[in-house]
Amino acid sequence: MNPSTPVTAASDAVVETLTASRALLGVIARSLATVMDTVTLPQFRVLVVLSDLGPLRMGELSEKLGANQSSFSRFADRMVTAGLIARQPAATNRREVIISLTELGRKIHHAVTEARRAEIAALLGTLSPAERAAVKAGFEIFASAAGEPPAADLMIVGL
Amino acid sequence: MNPSTPVTAASDAVVETLTASRALLGVIARSLATVMDTVTLPQFRVLVVLSDLGPLRMGELSEKLGANQSSFSRFADRMVTAGLIARQPAATNRREVIISLTELGRKIHHAVTEARRAEIAALLGTLSPAERAAVKAGFEIFASAAGEPPAADLMIVGL
DNA sequence: TGCAATATATGCCATACTGCAATTATGAAT
DNA sequence: ATTCATAATTGCAGTATGGCATATATTGCA
Structure with missing residues (x-):
């Protein structure tokens, strides 16, 4: 098969x-490496969800995480103890409990996001403007396809 | 700031x-989703390492995984029980134990790799040749920079 | 008021992973 | 042959995660 056929070009792209x-x-x-001594991966996932969606009820949060509700209650215990999230009774309903990020939780999420952004920026910074444009276009x-x-x-x- | 300045172009790329x-x-x-009921994430990592490097001694493998040697011995127990890897005494040295992939282990690793490749191929297949070329170039x-x-x-x- | 539904928490238990210290088996060296 | 070093395993112990069934508190409805 000729290396310049579309099929080969496609698998090259793969x-x-x-x-x-x-x-x-x-x-x-x-x-993630820098924060892995403070949070576990599943715990970090909670930080991401809370950061994206804002404070959530226990039930909603456990559902978003695909976790059993009772498992999540204890999971939350550990994160509260670690100072990553806070439990607060809902304003309107005394049986609901709202989970929100603490300052520490927010800080950790931000540190990871920022580290990621900074490394990519540094990496792209080594490229010529034309190369950077090509990367941007390709990505x-x-x-948008994905x-x-x-x-x-x-x-x-x-x- | 003008949206067409290099700085903005760079952060757009980020x-x-x-x-x-x-x-x-x-x-x-x-x-990974399809195999997560058979292997855990750390276990899958072992499959990847063995697939990349071939059979390894217990000590080498535990070192590559950044795990304590004794922790890894029991970790290996579970994977042997699950039929994912095999322990074999080394040919040259009776105190060394070589870990290799079983058929199942190999199959699982292959399934994941293949699923990944297939999804990306399908995704790129929806693009025009020009778009695909742009993706390939950018990536x-x-x-190569990363x-x-x-x-x-x-x-x-x-x- | 009494009863069903809802939201969360707990009791109980099981598995995966981890580390440190001590043990066993083997190999290497003096 | 004895001693030292190396490779792996095992005893012990702890944390994180997970699920099922049950209990508790609260709400909403009849």
């Missing part, structure tokens, strides 16, 4: 995509 | 990169 995905996974992993096309991953999918790997 | 990284994380997560530039992530980094997230 290979490049897989390679790039490993590189990005490295960035993600390193961004833009890919991301769409945002459902939250449930990301939960699988705890990120 | 945003696109972060968005694409989430999309790729979704692909990775989904590829190629990014990947380099392969150290194995230790990937271990952090268990992938």
Whole structure:
């Protein structure tokens, strides 16, 4: 088969995509490394969800995380003890409990996000403007074709 | 600030990169979803290492995984019981134990890799040849700037 | 008021993973 | 041959996560 056929060009693109995905996974992993002595991966996932969606009821939160409600209650215990989240009774309903990020929880989430952003910025900074434009274009096309991953999918790997 | 200044162009590229990284994380997560009832994430990481490097001694393997040697011995117990890996005494040295993938272990690793490849191929298949070329170019530039992530980094997230 | 539904928490228990210290088996060296 | 070093395992103990069934508190409805 001729290396310049569309089929080969397509599988080349697959290979490049897989390679790039490993590189990005490295960035993600390193961004997490600094906080892994303070939070576990599942716990960090909670920080992400709360950061994205704001304070949530216990039930809603456990559902978003795909966790058993009773398991999550104890899971929350540990995170409260660690000072990452706070339980507060709902204003309107005394049997509901609202979970929100504490300052520490917010700070940890921010640190990870920022580390990720900074590493990518540094990396792109080493490129020429033309290269950077090519990266932006390629990623833009890919991301719009792939769409945002459902939250449930990301939960699988705890990120 | 004018939206067409280099600075803005650069941060646009950062945003696109972060968005694409989430999309790729979704692909990775989904590829793992099917096997998560058979292996845990740390266990899958072992399959990856053995698949990349071939059979290894207990000590080498535990070191590559950043795990305590005694912890890993029991970790291996579970994986042997699950039929994912096999212990064999080394040919040259009766005190060394070599760990290798079983058929099942190999099959699971392959299933994940293949699922990942297939989803990306399908995704890229929806693009025009020009778009696909742009993706390939962008990812190629990014990947070569980022380099392969150290194995230790990937271990952090268990992938 | 009494009863059903809802939201959370607890009792109980099981598994995965982890580390430190001590043990066993083997190999290497003097 | 005895001693030292190396490779792996095991005893012991602890944390994190998970689920099922049950209990408690509160709300809403009849």
